Amino acid sequence: MARITAGIGSSHVPLLGVAVDQGKTGDEYFGPIFQGYEWTRTWLETTAKPDVVILVYNDHASAFDANIIPTFAIGCGDVYKSADEGWGPRPVPDVEGHAGLAWHIAQSLILEEFDMTIINEMDVDHGLTVPMSMMFGAPAAWPVRVVPLAVNVVTYPVPSGNRCWALGEAIARAVQSFPEDLNVQIWGTGGMSHQLQGPRAGLLNREWDNRFLDLLETAGDAARHIPHIEYLRETGSEGIEMVMWLIMRGALGHAVTRLHRHYHIPCSNTAIGHIVLEPA
Amino acid sequence: MARITAGIGSSHVPLLGVAVDQGKTGDEYFGPIFQGYEWTRTWLETTAKPDVVILVYNDHASAFDANIIPTFAIGCGDVYKSADEGWGPRPVPDVEGHAGLAWHIAQSLILEEFDMTIINEMDVDHGLTVPMSMMFGAPAAWPVRVVPLAVNVVTYPVPSGNRCWALGEAIARAVQSFPEDLNVQIWGTGGMSHQLQGPRAGLLNREWDNRFLDLLETAGDAARHIPHIEYLRETGSEGIEMVMWLIMRGALGHAVTRLHRHYHIPCSNTAIGHIVLEPA
Amino acid sequence: MNSALGHQSIHEYLAEFDDIPGTRVFTAARARKGYWINQFAMSLMKPENRERFKADERAYLNDWKLSEEAKEALLSRDFNRLLDLGGNVYFLAKLFSTDGLSFAEAVSTMTDMTFPEYREMMNNGGRSPEGLRSIKGKY
Amino acid sequence: MNSALGHQSIHEYLAEFDDIPGTRVFTAARARKGYWINQFAMSLMKPENRERFKADERAYLNDWKLSEEAKEALLSRDFNRLLDLGGNVYFLAKLFSTDGLSFAEAVSTMTDMTFPEYREMMNNGGRSPEGLRSIKGKY
Ligand SMILES: [Fe+3]
Ligand SMILES: [Fe+3]
Numbered sequence: 001m002a003r004i005t006a007g008i009g010s011s012h013v014p015l016l017g018v019a020v021d022q023g024k025t026g027d028e029y030f031g032p033i034f035q036g037y038e039w040t041r042t043w044l045e046t047t048a049k050p051d052v053v054i055l056v057y058n059d060h061a062s063a064f065d066a067n068i069i070p071t072f073a074i075g076c077g078d079v080y081k082s083a084d085e086g087w088g089p090r091p092v093p094d095v096e097g098h099a100g101l102a103w104h105i106a107q108s109l110i111l112e113e114f115d116m117t118i119i120n121e122m123d124v125d126h127g128l129t130v131p132m133s134m135m136f137g138a139p140a141a142w143p144v145r146v147v148p149l150a151v152n153v154v155t156y157p158v159p160s161g162n163r164c165w166a167l168g169e170a171i172a173r174a175v176q177s178f179p180e181d182l183n184v185q186i187w188g189t190g191g192m193s194h195q196l197q198g199p200r201a202g203l204l205n206r207e208w209d210n211r212f213l214d215l216l217e218t219a220g221d222a223a224r225h226i227p228h229i230e231y232l233r234e235t236g237s238e239g240i241e242m243v244m245w246l247i248m249r250g251a252l253g254h255a256v257t258r259l260h261r262h263y264h265i266p267c268s269n270t271a272i273g274h275i276v277l278e279p280a
Numbered sequence: 281m282a283r284i285t286a287g288i289g290s291s292h293v294p295l296l297g298v299a300v301d302q303g304k305t306g307d308e309y310f311g312p313i314f315q316g317y318e319w320t321r322t323w324l325e326t327t328a329k330p331d332v333v334i335l336v337y338n339d340h341a342s343a344f345d346a347n348i349i350p351t352f353a354i355g356c357g358d359v360y361k362s363a364d365e366g367w368g369p370r371p372v373p374d375v376e377g378h379a380g381l382a383w384h385i386a387q388s389l390i391l392e393e394f395d396m397t398i399i400n401e402m403d404v405d406h407g408l409t410v411p412m413s414m415m416f417g418a419p420a421a422w423p424v425r426v427v428p429l430a431v432n433v434v435t436y437p438v439p440s441g442n443r444c445w446a447l448g449e450a451i452a453r454a455v456q457s458f459p460e461d462l463n464v465q466i467w468g469t470g471g472m473s474h475q476l477q478g479p480r481a482g483l484l485n486r487e488w489d490n491r492f493l494d495l496l497e498t499a500g501d502a503a504r505h506i507p508h509i510e511y512l513r514e515t516g517s518e519g520i521e522m523v524m525w526l527i528m529r530g531a532l533g534h535a536v537t538r539l540h541r542h543y544h545i546p547c548s549n550t551a552i553g554h555i556v557l558e559p560a
Numbered sequence: 561m562n563s564a565l566g567h568q569s570i571h572e573y574l575a576e577f578d579d580i581p582g583t584r585v586f587t588a589a590r591a592r593k594g595y596w597i598n599q600f601a602m603s604l605m606k607p608e609n610r611e612r613f614k615a616d617e618r619a620y621l622n623d624w625k626l627s628e629e630a631k632e633a634l635l636s637r638d639f640n641r642l643l644d645l646g647g648n649v650y651f652l653a654k655l656f657s658t659d660g661l662s663f664a665e666a667v668s669t670m671t672d673m674t675f676p677e678y679r680e681m682m683n684n685g686g687r688s689p690e691g692l693r694s695i696k697g698k699y
Numbered sequence: 700m701n702s703a704l705g706h707q708s709i710h711e712y713l714a715e716f717d718d719i720p721g722t723r724v725f726t727a728a729r730a731r732k733g734y735w736i737n738q739f740a741m742s743l744m745k746p747e748n749r750e751r752f753k754a755d756e757r758a759y760l761n762d763w764k765l766s767e768e769a770k771e772a773l774l775s776r777d778f779n780r781l782l783d784l785g786g787n788v789y790f791l792a793k794l795f796s797t798d799g800l801s802f803a804e805a806v807s808t809m810t811d812m813t814f815p816e817y818r819e820m821m822n823n824g825g826r827s828p829e830g831l832r833s834i835k836g837k838y
Contacts (some may be wrong), residue, residue, distance in 0.1 A: 014802060060789040062744070066730065066737040070350060071395040076592070084744050086796025103588040104570075107436075111564045111573065113443045115351040115395035118435070120595065154789055155398070156387070156716070156726045160703030163393045177570055193825075197788045198779060200721030201806045202817060204825025227703070229715045233832040237722050238788075266821040268803045294663060340650040342605070346591065346598040356731070364605050366657025383727040384709075391703045391712065400734065434650055436577070436587045440564030457709055473686075477649045478640060480582030481667045482678060484686025507564070509576045513693040517583050518649075546682040548664045 002101065002175045002182035006048055006259070007252045008040070009216065009245040010134060010274035012057060012189040013267045014126040017090050020133040033272055036262035037134050040276055043259065044135055045143075050185040052098050052145045054105070054171060054251075056244045057127035057189045058153045060085070063119070069155050070117035072167065074109070075124075075148035076102040083123035092129050092138075098145040101178055105147065108174035114167055124148055131189045134274075144185075153190065153241050158228065164243045165224040168250025175251075188248030190241025192263075193234070194270035203236040204271045210263060212242060213275055219255040238270075248277075255280035282381065282455045282462035286328055286539070287532045288320070289496065289525040290414060290554035292337060292469040293547045294406040297370050300413040313552055316542035317414050320556055323539065324415055325423075330465040332378050332425045334385070334451060336527045337407035337469045338433045340365070343399070349435050350397035352447065354389070355404075355428035356382040363403035372409050372418075378425040381458055385427065388454035394447055404428055411469045414554075424465075433470065433521050438508065444523045445504040448530025455531075468528030470521025472543075473514070474550035483516040484551045490543060492522060493555055499535040518550075528557075535560035581692050584643045594646020597634070600624045601651040604658045613658065639670050720831050723782045733785020736773070739763045740790040743797045752797065778809050 016033065019025050025034040044050070062083040064070065077097050082089040109116050128148055136143055149171075152158055159167075168186070175184050192209040195201050215223040224246055231240045249256075260276040296313065299305050305314040324330070342363040344350065357377050362369040389396050408428055416423055429451075432438055439447075448466070455464050472489040475481050495503040504526055511520040529536075540556040565573055577585035584590065591598075600621065603609045613620040621631045633641040634655070642652055649667075656666035668678035681687060693699050704712055716724035723729065730737075739760065742748045752759040760770045772780040773794070781791055788806075795805035807817035820826060832838050 060792070061737070061741055061787070065741045066734050066790065067400045068348075069398040069730075071390060071397065073397075076588075084746070086743055086749070086793040087799070088746070099592060103592060107574075107588050108570050110351060110437045110439065111570060113440060113446075113563070115397075115439065115443070117351065117395075117397050118349040120347045154725060154787060155730050156724055157390045157703070157712075159390065159395065160393065162703065163395070166393075179571075195722065195826075196802065196806050197782055198721045198723055198809055199811060200719070200826065200831055201810050202820055202826040203828055203831065204821075205828050206824070208828075227705075229712075232716065232719055232722070232724060234828055237719075237724060266825055268801070269806055269821065269825075271825070340653070341598070341602055341648070345602045346595050346651065349591075356727075364607070366604055366610070366654040367660075368607070379731060383731060387713075387727050388709050391709060393702070434586060434648060435591050436585055437564070437573075442564065459710075475583065475687075476663065476667050477643055478582045478584055478670055479672060480580070480687065480692055481671050482681055482687040483689055483692065484682075485689050486685070488689075507566075508573075512577065512580055512583070512585060514689055517580075517585060546686055548662070549667055549682065549686075551686070 002178040004175050004184050006185050007248040007277045008187045010131050010189050011272045012127050012130040013270045015268040017126050017130045033264050039260045051182045052184045054147045054186040056149045056247045059150045060125050062125035063122035071152050073117040073119045073150040074106045076118050077120040080124045083125040093141045096145045102147040104178045105174040112170045151244050161224045161243050161246050164246040165250035168247040172251040186248045186251045188245035190244050192271040192273040193236050193239045195236025196238050208234045216249050217258045252279045282458040284455050284464050286465050287528040287557045288467045290411050290469050291552045292407050292410040293550045295548040297406050297410045313544050319540045331462045332464045334427045334466040336429045336524045339430045340405050342405035343402035351432050353397040353399045353430040354386045356398050357400040360404045363405040373421045376425045382427040384458045385454040392450045431524050441504045441523050441526050444526040445530035448527040452531040466528045466531045468525035470524050472551040472553040473516050473519045475516025476518050488514045496529050497538045532559045579695050586648045590646040596625045597647045598651035601654045604654040610658045718834050725787045729785040735764045736786045737790035740793045743793040749797045
């Protein structure tokens with residue numbers, strides 16, 4: 001039986017991909033960020049050893065153009081290549097999918113009245129590949145298979161926190177009913193506070209971000225009811241990506257144990273945060 | 281204020297498009313079918329006069345290939361062309377969209393936790409153009425604007441009847457909150473009983489189809505709980521299209537008045553049925 | 561939690577689909593298996609592809625990730641075989657439309673009838689569901 | 700019925716988005732308006748399109764359904780103007796990446812700071828939300 005053994009929330013800033021690809025992870029600017037992920041990299045390699053990661057992220061106008069905007073798209077393909085976001089694709093390994101698990105989750109979710117879009121072939125952008133690099137460094141092949149779950153957090157309205165949390169709960173039930181013995185993690189990525197547009201660009205909110213991390217750790221589900229406007233006012237126009245962390249958190253059940261937590265300001269325009277949680 | 285004034289359930293058999301396009305609507309084979317739509321055509325033209333039709337249909341591997349399968353896709357574009365399904369596009373007018381209403385509905389539905397896929401540019405196949413021809417004949421331009429709502433009823437699991445009904449209810453609320461004064465109809469298309477594949481092909485079920493029509497007329501919502509397997513066993517593998525009628529029915533509210541009903545066997549492989557309902 | 565499953569598991573839900581005589585429900589498993597058959601078929605929506613296909617079917621098929629079994633089934637228009645290989649009728653319709661066949665004629669080839677026999681059955685009210693609803697239940 | 704709206708109407712929900720200083724939320728209305736700006740920008744994901752664009756920007760833009768205003772804003776890299784015209788930063792990122800600009804540098808051009816000033820602000824903890832949360836509420 002497959003089971004979700006842990007969840008990670010993490011930022012997915014494109015510049016971190018550049019740092020990895022150009023070997024700058026130890027320099028003065030990036031050092032403190034990558035050191036914060038050190039514990040997690042070791043834990044993944046030596047202790048957690050997931051077989052599959054359900055990687056919740058958003059497509060940043062890479063696989064989906066302005067023509068088509070799926071609220072929730074689940075990747076049911078066998079392999080995904082790194083997208084060319086305007087400066088050539090990142091030189092990272094192809095991402096191997098898990099079509100069997102992905103189709104099982106997709107079917108289960110539709111039967112639980114989530115209106116999924118199934119996608120088979122797509123390129124994956126920094127939203128997916130940067131967390132992979134942060135967690136696994138620069139191996140010749142990624143040590144896990146990935147079920148990509150792309151959430152629209154660009155065009156409003158994006159899904160509510162409540163809907164995201166409920167989706168996470170349904171994903172956990174779906175994984176549990178998959179007959180193969182698999183160690184599955186779920187990652188929610190994006191955020192934390194950042195605004196990439198307009199005169200207010202550069203907004204960061206250390207206090208709010210840390211309150212959000214606190215909420216994820218506590219058993220209560222107050223985080224699911226944070227309205228869109230609060231993310232927008234408090235965390236910048238791109239902070240809304242944090243609703244994707246709620247899919248991860250919803251999948252872990254009522255209570256969690258925090259294994260690791262890290263926060264650093266800034267990386268490029270963004271507040272970097274990450275948290276590692278286990279179902280309690 | 282926009283309002284939903286009526287709903288129509290109707291088959292959308294491709295051969296009926298051929299009959300219209302080749303001027304055979306009065307012959308021995310097609311005559312009884314088109315006569316059944318006569319009442320509806322007159323009512324639409326002289327009495328009902330809708331401004332916009334929300335046209336629920338399924339794409340038959342035309343706009344969406346095997347790569348991408350949206351459960352619910354709503355057309356938010358300005359215009360849709362007739363698809364080439366393998367024998368050239370049907371010679372019908374372009375279908376004019378209503379981007380303002382469509383985007384409003386899309387936004388409202390996402391806020392009510394329907395995980396819509398928004399689509400702007402797509403060709404529309406017989407699932408959409410055949411009902412247009414049945415209701416409006418062969419005009420130089422269609423007399424209504426259309427919001428296409430494409431439902432996956434091809435790859436299992438398709439959405440449940442319950443989910444479809446709930447979507448209809450949410451569409452009605454969305455239309456009601458659109459500020460423009462618009463007379464809006466909603467059509468659910470597809471069905472009735474038919475099976476287009478395998479040794480059991482040609483299955484028709486007059487009794488079941490008519491019970492389904494009865495259920496749509498009665499106030500109760502028993503129809504929403506019919507499981508997929510019942511459609512499959514009783515109405516053939518393609519009879520499942522009738523779940524789309526439940527979106528229409530859900531949008532009309534608790535009780536309805538039946539204005540017209542017609543049933544004819546066969547058209548090609550299919551049982552032709554249509555029903556015209558008003559909120560009571 | 562809403563669910564279309566009621567008290568069923570997803571495995572029970574899917575297993576019921578195999579209990580319908582003479583019917584292959586287009587499940588995720590079939591969609592996965594038949595992916596390239598269906599993508600090939602959709603390519604015939606473009607007139608230039610139809611021309612190329614008609615000019616040399618085998619050469620056209622060789623451009624697609626298809627097993628030899630799939631290619632043979634496509635070349636021989638063995639639609640039941642294609643269903644087994646994960647083809648879906650709405651995709652395959654692009655193939656029989658390219659051939660100039662109507663839905664009814666193409667569909668009749670999957671039954672044990674000739675097209676005139678099939679047409680007559682349809683004109684007489686179609687195939688009765690009696691005894692064809694369930695293999696196990698025999699009803 | 701679940702709803703993210705609570706007691707709000709959708710109109711109230713959307714109106715709140717206009718109450719945030721210096722911010723254009725990418726609403727449906729903006730997505731509609733900026734459709735071709737964003738589609739143009741995405742075309743720059745292909746290296747051959749980037750080459751064609753760099754060789755003659757104006758000629759490349761003329762192939763798209765863009766207003767003269769949009770073309771001028773694109774040519775002058777006036778990103779705030781592009782936001783007003785319905786551009787979205789993730790689409791526009793393909794344009795500034797084509798130019799070889801980092802996110803931080805491109806984003807800084809939308810503020811009233813030079814890039815070095817912006818970078819310094821970020822290194823000092825970023826822009827505080829204090830007073831920038833609500834126009835009406837002034838908090
Ligand atoms: Fe992001
Ligand atoms: Fe159909």
